Amino acid sequence: MAQTTNERYRVTPVRSKKRSWPFPLNIYQTAVGRKWVMALTGIGLIGFVLIHMIGNLHVYEGPARMHEYAESLRTLASGIVPKGFILWLLRFGLLVMFGLHLHSAITLKNFSGHSSNTATLVGGAKKYEGGRDHIAAGYASRTMRWTGPIIALFLFYHLADLTWGWWLGDDFVPGDPYHNVSESLSSLPVAILYIVANVALAMHIFHGAWSMFQSLGVNNPKYNHLRRGLATALAGVILVGNLSFPIFAQTGLINEDNRECPASEINVVECLAEQAEGH
Amino acid sequence: MSTGNAEIINVTIKVWRQNGPSDDGHFETYDQAITTDASFLEMLDLLNDSLNEQGLEPIAFESDCREGICGTCGVMINGRAHGPQKATATCQLHMREFQDGDEIVVEPFRAAGFPVIRDLAVDRSPLDRIIEAGGYISVNTGAASDANLTPVPKDAADQAFDAAACIGCGACVAACPNSAAQLFTSAKIGHLALLPQGQAERWSRTEEMVEVMEEFFGSCTNHGECHEACPKEISLDFIAFMNRDYVKAKIKNRALSGQA
Ligand code: SF4
Numbered sequence: 001m002a003q004t005t006n007e008r009y010r011v012t013p014v015r016s017k018k019r020s021w022p023f024p025l026n027i028y029q030t031a032v033g034r035k036w037v038m039a040l041t042g043i044g045l046i047g048f049v050l051i052h053m054i055g056n057l058h059v060y061e062g063p064a065r066m067h068e069y070a071e072s073l074r075t076l077a078s079g080i081v082p083k084g085f086i087l088w089l090l091r092f093g094l095l096v097m098f099g100l101h102l103h104s105a106i107t108l109k110n111f112s113g114h115s116s117n118t119a120t121l122v123g124g125a126k127k128y129e130g131g132r133d134h135i136a137a138g139y140a141s142r143t144m145r146w147t148g149p150i151i152a153l154f155l156f157y158h159l160a161d162l163t164w165g166w167w168l169g170d171d172f173v174p175g176d177p178y179h180n181v182s183e184s185l186s187s188l189p190v191a192i193l194y195i196v197a198n199v200a201l202a203m204h205i206f207h208g209a210w211s212m213f214q215s216l217g218v219n220n221p222k223y224n225h226l227r228r229g230l231a232t233a234l235a236g237v238i239l240v241g242n243l244s245f246p247i248f249a250q251t252g253l254i255n256e257d258n259r260e261c262p263a264s265e266i267n268v269v270e271c272l273a274e275q276a277e278g279h
Numbered sequence: 280m281s282t283g284n285a286e287i288i289n290v291t292i293k294v295w296r297q298n299g300p301s302d303d304g305h306f307e308t309y310d311q312a313i314t315t316d317a318s319f320l321e322m323l324d325l326l327n328d329s330l331n332e333q334g335l336e337p338i339a340f341e342s343d344c345r346e347g348i349c350g351t352c353g354v355m356i357n358g359r360a361h362g363p364q365k366a367t368a369t370c371q372l373h374m375r376e377f378q379d380g381d382e383i384v385v386e387p388f389r390a391a392g393f394p395v396i397r398d399l400a401v402d403r404s405p406l407d408r409i410i411e412a413g414g415y416i417s418v419n420t421g422a423a424s425d426a427n428l429t430p431v432p433k434d435a436a437d438q439a440f441d442a443a444a445c446i447g448c449g450a451c452v453a454a455c456p457n458s459a460a461q462l463f464t465s466a467k468i469g470h471l472a473l474l475p476q477g478q479a480e481r482w483s484r485t486e487e488m489v490e491v492m493e494e495f496f497g498s499c500t501n502h503g504e505c506h507e508a509c510p511k512e513i514s515l516d517f518i519a520f521m522n523r524d525y526v527k528a529k530i531k532n533r534a535l536s537g538q539a
């Protein structure tokens with residue numbers, strides 16, 4: 001027999017159920033589904049960051065090779081599609097992933113905030129008078145909502161710096177990434193900014209790359225013990241690779257001396273292309 | 280049970296007092312002498328006795344079984360759900376965990392889904408709403424079927440039992456920085472989804488329980504605080520299991536299993 005419950009004593013829901021969107025968009029409507037989107041876009045973004053770092057190691061082969069690498073991104077699959085098509089496709093995909101990652105993060109943060117709003121909130125997190133001993137939550141997991149915005153701001157700075165050349169002005173040479181990198185990172189404040197941002201990125205990946213397994217339900221005693229290790233390795237490799245650029249630019253390994261094609265010349269790009277060909 | 284070396288300690292209890300759901304509430308401080316053999320709730324009982332004698336309102340807190348199985352007694356003790364001892368509900372915590380002269384801060388569980396009724400007592404009925412949404416199996420009544428009619432392998436039964444050990448205390452929600460109820464809900468879903476009897480309603484159950492959960496509670500960010508707070512040490516693996524089953528439930532062809 002059904003029990004009758006006096007409606008008056010029911011706790012009112014924090015949020016009411018909305019009309020569901022058509023499949024598969026309804027998955028994104030729920031927090032569990034949205035975490036899937038966050039995890040999947042996270043995988044894509046980690047993949048990008050990793051390839052971006054590995055690709056940039058070409059800087060250690062000198063200006064000509066760096067130019068050649070940059071050019072090769074534009075001419076990806078250029079036998080089939082117009083030049084730059086794949087690059088723009090990738091950029092578009094990244095933009096979509098980044099947008100979804102950000103949107104899910106912000107909305108889920110608010111979601112949790114509303115679910116805790118009878119508690120004292122400090123910086124969006126619940127605070128108990130007796131002090132909150134975080135036992136399991138590590139520094140990285142608790143700071144996701146700080147490292148995230150730091151990365152987003154840095155990303156904007158980084159694009160303005162080395163893609164659009166806003167700060168370098170006349171010193172920015174399109175088609176000569178080696179020059180632009182060395183020019184930008186040889187300034188100490190800029191190098192420090194890159195270092196701080198990349199430490200934030202590594203911390204974000206350290207928690208994110210583990211957390212995504214849980215969000216996606218990829219959990220199996222056969223490999224559970226490897227998940228933390230994989231996250232640590234990913235974060236570590238990306239950290240070391242990315243930190244090497246500002247550090248070596250500061251210590252002089254990445255420098256503008258002895259260039260066969262001085263960046264100040266008008267035809268520097270052709271010169272680099274010829275030099276790369278000669279290899 | 281005496282440990283043989285019980286002593287009397289003096290503790291200062293800083294406790295949340297709230298005169299009904301709409302009152303603002305504040306902390307009050309009381310001193311209490313207590314034997315280390317007493318349980319935490321016995322200490323509160325004695326404190327209430329002396330408040331009564333002084334004509335003051337006793338501290339409202341919930342308890343029932345006092346043996347760690349009913350799940351009513353949870354409070355925050357020094358910022359930790361169910362206090363400092365791992366895998367122990369508040370009612371099973373003893374004063375020997377504390378030192379003479381300690382100040383002990385006692386607060387209700389905090390979450391928007393757990394409104395305070397009075398002092399330390401909160402309304403945890405949203406957890407019941409989650410159960411109502413599907414935390415059961417439907418069995419047509421009639422003569423009781425033979426207990427061993429449906430064979431369940433021992434290992435599967437053990438796993439399901441680990442999940443079923445959840446006493447619905449809500450400590451996971453209280454400890455969670457996001458006030459998410461993932462550990463509770465996933466334990467209830469896991470318990471049924473791991474048994475043959477739970478298969479018939481597996482996908483609709485998962486979908487509906489998760490969606491009711493989200494009406495009241497926050498979004499899990501995999502901190503793992505819930506597992507640390509849980510008196511029954513429910514594993515985070517159940518959360519992963521639920522996350523996967525939920526999206527599966529959304530994508531699967533459930534029409535064929537009659538669960539659309
Ligand atoms: S999962 Fe653990 S902490 Fe949460 S309600 Fe169940 S027993 Fe309590």
Ligand code: FES
Nearest residue numbers: 345349350352370
């Ligand atoms: S009083 Fe029943 S679990 Fe504590």
